Amino acid sequence: MRFGSSRRSAPSTSHPSRSDAIDSHHGARRTTMTQGSTTLHAYGEASYWDRRYGQDPGPFEWYQKYRSLAPLFDLYLRRHHRLLLVGCGNSALGEDMLNDGYEDIVNIDISSVVIEAMQTKYQDKPALQYIKMDVRDMSDFESGSFDAVIDKGTLDSLMCGHDAQENATKMLEEVGRVLKDKGVYFLITYGDPNYRLYLLKELRYWTINMHVIDRLEKTADKRCWDLTTPIPWTEDGSLATAVLGSNPEIHYIYVCIKDESLSQHGNEEPNSSEH
Numbered sequence: 001m002r003f004g005s006s007r008r009s010a011p012s013t014s015h016p017s018r019s020d021a022i023d024s025h026h027g028a029r030r031t032t033m034t035q036g037s038t039t040l041h042a043y044g045e046a047s048y049w050d051r052r053y054g055q056d057p058g059p060f061e062w063y064q065k066y067r068s069l070a071p072l073f074d075l076y077l078r079r080h081h082r083l084l085l086v087g088c089g090n091s092a093l094g095e096d097m098l099n100d101g102y103e104d105i106v107n108i109d110i111s112s113v114v115i116e117a118m119q120t121k122y123q124d125k126p127a128l129q130y131i132k133m134d135v136r137d138m139s140d141f142e143s144g145s146f147d148a149v150i151d152k153g154t155l156d157s158l159m160c161g162h163d164a165q166e167n168a169t170k171m172l173e174e175v176g177r178v179l180k181d182k183g184v185y186f187l188i189t190y191g192d193p194n195y196r197l198y199l200l201k202e203l204r205y206w207t208i209n210m211h212v213i214d215r216l217e218k219t220a221d222k223r224c225w226d227l228t229t230p231i232p233w234t235e236d237g238s239l240a241t242a243v244l245g246s247n248p249e250i251h252y253i254y255v256c257i258k259d260e261s262l263s264q265h266g267n268e269e270p271n272s273s274e275h
């Protein structure tokens with residue numbers, strides 16, 4: 001069971017299997033966060049994250065570290081771009097990007113506990129801003145004010161919460177709004193095309209490139225997948241599945257490039273990377 005029995009249905013509220021769990025990458029160790037005494041719904045709640053960050057100030061890195069992702073960011077980003085890291089948690093991604101030359105990085109999170117901690121930690125780094133904000137309502141940001149939005153595990157968290165589909169749509173609409181035309185939304189997720197493409201495709205204002213990365217960090221000679229080469233996909237996910245095989249040990253990175261001309265023209269043709 002994944003998120004509901006049909007691709008388009010709302011997530012099931014029954015007990016999730018391991019495939020529903022969001023996993024994290026902490027140092028060399030990969031842990032899978034099953035719910036234990038916590039229901040998966042908690043991942044959508046600010047109170048869960050406040051409690052978690054209060055107990056464990058971190059840093060804690062979900063899924064992937066900057067050094068693994070950097071070659072992909074290099075493909076799509078420039079160092080002067082204004083970046084928004086949504087659901088930043090206490091990840092080192094912002095700091096690592098700053099150290100690698102990115103100049104303007106805004107981080108938001110729904111947890112006041114983690115935002116206050118990060119504001120204190122980085123008070124001497126004005127290029128790294130931390131703001132408490134709900135990704136579903138970013139009205140404090142002007143439309144078209146960011147070159148890129150980076151999401152590592154945040155849509156996944158909302159997808160584990162109550163009213164998952166509605167919250168995910170709100171989030172994606174806000175992400176699309178704050179992006180400039182030709183701006184890029186990076187969705188770094190465990191969610192395979194069957195469970196993420198339909199959500200992304202509901203908003204018809206971006207073209208999507210799908211990249212994948214080995215879940216566990218590997219040396220270049222041991223890597224199964226080349227991060228910078230996009231995987232071909234079709235609307236129903238079948239082509240990507242044929243290329244990747246079943247249950248590949250990967251994270252997916254959907255690179256969604258905003259194209260205002262698509263929403264203006266209605267974009268009635270399904271978009272895929274295979275024509």
Ligand SMILES: C[S@@+](CC[C@H](N)C(=O)[O-])C[C@H]1O[C@@H](n2cnc3c(N)ncnc32)[C@H](O)[C@@H]1O
Pocket residue numbers: 022043044045049060061062063086087088089090091108109110111114133134135136151152153154157158
């Ligand atoms: C799985 S963690 C990922 C943290 C970080 N991005 C990383 O890669 O390590 C999800 C994060 O999303 C945040 N979050 C959950 N719902 C949110 C919302 N509605 N708005 C903003 N942040 C949210 C949580 O507080 C948490 O820090």
